[in-house]
Amino acid sequence: MKMIIAVVQDKDSPRLAQNLVKEGIRATKMASTGGFLHAGNTTFMIGTTEDKVPQVLDLIQSSCRSREQVVTPMSPMGSQLESYVPYPVSVQVGGATVFVIDVEQFEQF
Structure with missing residues (x-):
């Protein structure tokens, strides 16, 4: 038994859930927030047999795409605010971060 934990951008969540x-x-779907951009994510927890892991990973990959987004970085902690001038930067967001974990025991009541 495997547990697949997939953190996806909110924009990709409906497509992945539908697929x-x-x-x-x-799957169990939970709202989550990313630490880097402080933007909304969705975390999917999917319990499956080992032979279905490639199928699930293919679904995640085909449902979640990366995209470029322009953001203004937050000021670094402890710096003097008057000397910090935030410039927008382009970063790649989206896609999926996926963890595949062995499950020692599974119970369903």
Whole structure:
């Protein structure tokens, strides 16, 4: 048994959820917030058998795409604010961060 934890951007969440349902793959969906951009994410927890892991990973990869976004960085902690001038920078966001974890025991009541 495996646990797949996928952190995806909120914009990709509906597409991934719909594709998982189409394939009959159950998932628990939780709202989460990223630490870098402080933007909304969705975390999917998917319990599955080991032989279905490649299928689930393919669904995640095809449902979640990366994109460029212009952001203004936050001021560094402890710096003098009058000397800090934030300039917008382009960063790559989206896609998915995925963890595949062995599950020692699974119970369903």
